[in-house]
Amino acid sequence: MKADPAGVLAGAHYLDGDFACGEGAMAAGCRFVGGYPITPSTEVVERMSRRFPMMGGIFIQMEDELASMAAVVGASWTGTKSMTVTSGPGFSLMMENIGLGAMMETPCVVVNVQRGGPSTGLPTMVGQADVMQARWGSHGDYELIALSPQSPQEAFDLTITAFNLSEIYRVPVMFMLDECVGHMTEKVVIPKAEDIEIVPRRLTKKPPGEFFPYRVNGNSVPEFARAGDGYRFHTTGLTHDERGYPVMSADCQEVCVKRLLDKINDNADDIIMLEEEDIDGADVVVIAFGITARVARMGIELAAKKGIKIGFIRMITLWPFPEKRIRELAGKIKAFVVPEINYGQMVLEVERCAGGKAATVSVPHGGGGVHDPDVIRDAIVGAAK
Amino acid sequence: MEHHLLKYLREEILPTTHCPGCGCGQVLNAFVNAIDTLRIDPRGIISVTGIGCSSWIPSPYFKGDTLHTTHGRAIAFATGVKVIRPDSNVVVIAGDGDLAGIGGNHLIHAARRNVGLTVYLVNNYIYGMTGGQVSPTTPFGVVTSTTPYTNAEYPLKIAELVAAAGANYVARWTTYHIRKLIASMEEALQTKGFAFIEIVSQCPVAYGRRVGLRDGVAFMEYFKENSVSVRKSKTMSEEELEGKIVVGRLARRERVEFTESLRKIIEEQRTGTGA
Ligand SMILES: Cc1ncc(C[n+]2csc(CCOP(=O)(O)OP(=O)(O)O)c2C)c(N)n1
Numbered sequence: 001m002k003a004d005p006a007g008v009l010a011g012a013h014y015l016d017g018d019f020a021c022g023e024g025a026m027a028a029g030c031r032f033v034g035g036y037p038i039t040p041s042t043e044v045v046e047r048m049s050r051r052f053p054m055m056g057g058i059f060i061q062m063e064d065e066l067a068s069m070a071a072v073v074g075a076s077w078t079g080t081k082s083m084t085v086t087s088g089p090g091f092s093l094m095m096e097n098i099g100l101g102a103m104m105e106t107p108c109v110v111v112n113v114q115r116g117g118p119s120t121g122l123p124t125m126v127g128q129a130d131v132m133q134a135r136w137g138s139h140g141d142y143e144l145i146a147l148s149p150q151s152p153q154e155a156f157d158l159t160i161t162a163f164n165l166s167e168i169y170r171v172p173v174m175f176m177l178d179e180c181v182g183h184m185t186e187k188v189v190i191p192k193a194e195d196i197e198i199v200p201r202r203l204t205k206k207p208p209g210e211f212f213p214y215r216v217n218g219n220s221v222p223e224f225a226r227a228g229d230g231y232r233f234h235t236t237g238l239t240h241d242e243r244g245y246p247v248m249s250a251d252c253q254e255v256c257v258k259r260l261l262d263k264i265n266d267n268a269d270d271i272i273m274l275e276e277e278d279i280d281g282a283d284v285v286v287i288a289f290g291i292t293a294r295v296a297r298m299g300i301e302l303a304a305k306k307g308i309k310i311g312f313i314r315m316i317t318l319w320p321f322p323e324k325r326i327r328e329l330a331g332k333i334k335a336f337v338v339p340e341i342n343y344g345q346m347v348l349e350v351e352r353c354a355g356g357k358a359a360t361v362s363v364p365h366g367g368g369g370v371h372d373p374d375v376i377r378d379a380i381v382g383a384a385k
Numbered sequence: 386m387e388h389h390l391l392k393y394l395r396e397e398i399l400p401t402t403h404c405p406g407c408g409c410g411q412v413l414n415a416f417v418n419a420i421d422t423l424r425i426d427p428r429g430i431i432s433v434t435g436i437g438c439s440s441w442i443p444s445p446y447f448k449g450d451t452l453h454t455t456h457g458r459a460i461a462f463a464t465g466v467k468v469i470r471p472d473s474n475v476v477v478i479a480g481d482g483d484l485a486g487i488g489g490n491h492l493i494h495a496a497r498r499n500v501g502l503t504v505y506l507v508n509n510y511i512y513g514m515t516g517g518q519v520s521p522t523t524p525f526g527v528v529t530s531t532t533p534y535t536n537a538e539y540p541l542k543i544a545e546l547v548a549a550a551g552a553n554y555v556a557r558w559t560t561y562h563i564r565k566l567i568a569s570m571e572e573a574l575q576t577k578g579f580a581f582i583e584i585v586s587q588c589p590v591a592y593g594r595r596v597g598l599r600d601g602v603a604f605m606e607y608f609k610e611n612s613v614s615v616r617k618s619k620t621m622s623e624e625e626l627e628g629k630i631v632v633g634r635l636a637r638r639e640r641v642e643f644t645e646s647l648r649k650i651i652e653e654q655r656t657g658t659g660a
Contacts, residue, residue: 067490071462078466232428
């Protein structure tokens, strides 16, 4: 389906990542945002609250992030594309209702413009230390999708992708900007509405009596009925059967939770987006995401001058993790080098998948700034030895 | 012959899980009576609940759209629903722990926004589902499982708080006043703007046994003897009102409902007539 022109500000613009993300959401058809102000994310909702009325969108500044996330899940159950926007402290408060979104299978997007943590940390400065929280922050077993843009242009493009994926798989999608990408200003080209492909809610065509909210029929993702359309359905955060009714049993748990995992894991190849460069024949492969991907490229250039064969993987999708690709490469290369603005989070996944077949070198940064490219160069040189 | 109100319930999952003597069944009964009297099509009712025994009144038994959410967050969730489906009756039913404790902030702010929800807070003075812990409405001096040497906190007058926060309709009734409760539930359902009823109810199992009220009947007698009308309460001193349940309507206003204000702004901006 094509985008609604009302939400598309077609043309070439000079935008920061936060604004671009807001524009991406509106182009994707987002018409409800519940949020609570927090640096460095607030510009997203400031822009949207100004432009929203023109396209019939509603922004509510909720009383806190617990309420924001709950309202977003609620709004999505009316069939409206919904989003919330936050940063570290607010992201922590959203976790319980992100789990509710996952359990009820609710399409929605959660934007986290990451700053330095823990706690109040560095409100105005960059961090990438919420990437594990994005995956594991709510309790219990579930799978979701997380994306990481490296530029304002991608903040626009990938916000649309985030909405589309959330609709296809009926999951909350974590949109993990970092403060640098959120606050950097670059050229952003917004296509015409007719050139933007968006995924609408997959509404059931069954009549009310024949519809079961969690029946899948061979598909791994159930059809949707909107609240208020007369389906008289039940949905719950409790373990439930295909009617949505709570069933407190190990058998029902197995069926209910397993499908939440399978619907993402079985489709991981379709979901995962990686950008690869010079992988063939490489001895060392650098893996990075967000702003660190751009810094890593400089480190790679510096190290390449020393004659090292270096490949590069930019992770656009953080979760599900590109497990298969890392396993494939592990047998062929000497080492992975993983710079990230945290004390070593995604590198744990790389190490797990490398399974001892390639060395894994963490290049940590505590936050508040980006890596010195020389540090990345030195890590690559060290890994190539 | 089938009972005429059974059509509002999901028969396939009855009976309910509530304990003998619990007030939740009375509240469910009153609720379906109210919508039956008003001839509201249950397909237009979206009920959103929190976590606790009281949240199980409609979830999953009431045959409308029923969304069973997280502890304390039903009102915030329902706000997201209501602003997009203003023509539906969005009803929140949950306990005192849920709405006045963990979710208290959402309750205050929803009343302040005057968003058009109908909220029935079932106040059984205790955390029922988790087995009888102290709640924000438990009276001073009562023994509960987490106040084994008596409660040192004072109870919240939750209905008065919601009235002060700006709700368009606020009332308090007990499960003893079942006809008045039904009439009040009807008024709440017909209110544009935030409507709130504190329904004082009984939990013989987790609360009653702590205060010598062992079954539903004992509670009915207690509610009957200890309730005073709003009108009468105005002539009584604070000391005289100690331990009394003030029943009746506490607020009625005509402030513009939140969604209506939002829609008006959208319309003005779209047509270029606004600020
Ligand atoms: C975040 C969270 N904290 C705690 C609980 C455990 N819990 C379930 S129900 C409940 C209290 C219920 O009391 P109330 O809201 O008064 O409802 P009642 O069961 O008495 O009707 C608690 C604390 C939970 N489910 N979620």
